[in-house]
Amino acid sequence: MTYIADPDRYEGTKYSRAGSSGLQLPKISLGLWQNFGAGHSYGSQKDTILAAFDAGITHFDLANNYGPPPGESEISFGRVLREELSAHRNEIVVATKAGYRMWPGPYGEWGSRKYMLASLDESLERLGLDYVDIYYSHRFDPDTPLEETIGALQTAVTSGRALYVGISSYSAARTREAFQIAHRMGLRLLVHQPNYSMLNRWIEVELLDTLDELGMGCVAFSPLAQGLLTGKYLDGVPSDSRASSGGPFKAHMLDPKILQSVKALNAIAAARGTTLAQMAIAWCLRDRRVTSVVLGASSPKQLLENLAALNEPEFSDEELAQIDAAAFDADVDLWLDSRQS
Template structure:
C-alpha cells in the first residue's frame, strides 16, 4: 500500500522564517548524518522518514559524505524518496553539502568550484532529484579564495540545481564576507548551519548578531552535543555510546565535571516535565534567531521523543539562570577548526 501522510501533519510543529527570506522551516529538522548509512535497515530508515513527515518535519538535511559509507545516506534517502515521497516533493526542503573529503585526489575535498559542482551533480544523481532546496559549503577552505567557493554556490542556484545557498561552520567574519560576495553576485546567503548546544555555545560570541544583521537564518546541528545531552550519560559512558567507540566523539572529551553538569541539567529538565534531550532542544530554540534545530534519530520512538520538545519552548528567567549554571563550554566543538579559519 502506498504511503499516505497524515492529514494533520502541519498542525503538530511550529515553523519559523529563515532570516528575512520567504522560506520557513520546522522548528526541528531531521538530519541524516549518523543513522542512514548502509548499516541501518532500509525499513528502519523508511519508518523514521515517514513518521517525521507525518509530524510536519518537512526539512531533511544531508551531505555528500553522510553514511557510512560516503554517499550512502543520499542513496538510501533517494530510494525512500522515490518509493514514498516523490508525490510530495514540493512539500519538502532537502539540503546537501560539500566541503569535506569525498573521493581521492585533489578534486574531492575542500571548496574549489570543480569539487563543489561535481559533488552536487553526484548528490542529485544519488537522490534522484532535479534540484536540492539548499546547497551548502560544508566548511571553510583556507586555500581557496572565498570568491571561488561562493561563486560555485551562485552557479548552483542560477543553474537550477539548488534554490538557495548556505554555509556551515563559518566564523562571523567569514559569514559576513560570504554574504557580501553572494549578494554582489545576486544570490542571497540564506542560512548558516553551525554546531550549537548547551556545551558548545560559540555562536553566541558574535555569530548570532552577525546573521541577525544580515538577515540570514540559523539551523543548529548537534544540539544534543553528539548525544551527551541525553539520558544515556546520566550514569557514565555506556558501552554502545558514540564516546565509547571511534566516531564523532571520544572519551577524552567527557570528564567527571561534564557528567556532573549533565546530571544537573537532567534535574532541571525533570522539573519542567521534559527529558534532558527535550530540554536541550527547547533551549537551543529559545533564541528567535535560531530557525531550526537538527536532530538525528535511530528509531521512531527516539524521533517522537525529541519532536515533543516543541510542546514546551517557553522558559522563565529563573529557569534560564539555573541552566546557565551548568550550560558551559565543554571542549566538544569538533568543528572549531573551520570556524577559526
C-alpha cells in the same frame, strides 16, 4: 503497503522563516548524519523518515559525506523519496552540503569550483533529483579564494541545481565576508548552519547578531552535543552509544567535570517535568534567531520523543540562570578548526 501521508501532518506544526527570506522551515528538522548509512536497517530508516514527514517535518538535512560510506545517506533518502514520497516532493526541503573528503586526489574536498559542482552533481544522482532546495558550503576553505566557493554556489542556483544556498561552520567574520561577496554577485545566502548546544555556545558571542543583521537564518545542528545531552551517559557508556562505537564522539567528552554538568542539567530538566534531551532542544529554540534545530534519530520512537520539545513551556529567568550556572563550554566543538582561518 502503499504509504499514505497523515492528512493532519501540518496541524500544530511550528515553522519559522529562514532569516528575511520567504522560505519557512520546521522548528525541528531531521538530520541524516548518523543512522542512515550502511549497517543500519533500511526499514528503520524509512520508518523514521516517514514518521518525521507525518509529524510535519518537511526539512531533511544531508551532506555528500554522510554515511558510512560517504554518500550512503543520500542513497537511502533518495530511495525513500522515490518509493514513498515522490508525490510530496513539493512539500519537502532537501538540503545537502559539500566540503569534506569524497574521493582521492586534490579535487575531492574543500571549496574549489571543480569540487563543489562535481559533488553537487553526484549528490543529485544519489538522491534521484533534478535539484536540491538548499546547497551548503560545508566548511570554509582557507586555501581557495572565497569568491570561487561562493561563485560555485551561484552557479548551483543559476543552473537550476539548487534553489537556495548557505554556509556551515563559518566564523562570524567569514560569514560576513561570504555574504558580501554573494551580494556583489547578485546571490543571497539563505542560511548558516552552526553547531550549538548548552555545552557549546560559541554562536552567542557574535554569530547570531551577525546573522540577524544580514537577514540570514540559523539552522543549528548537534543540539544534543553528540548525545551527551540525551541523558544516556548518566550511568556509564551504553553498548549502543556513539561513545562505544567510535566515530565523531571523543573520549574526553566523558570527562567527570562534563558529566557533572550533564547531571546538573538533567536535574533542572527533571524539575521542569521533562527529559534532558527535550529541554536541550527547547533551550536552543528559545532564541528567536534560531530558525530550526537539526536532530538525528535512530527510530520513530526516539524522534517523536524529541519532538515533544516543541510543547515545552517557556523558560523562566530562574531556570535560564540555573542552566547558565550548570552549563559550560565543554570542549565538544568538533568543528572548531574549520573556523580558525
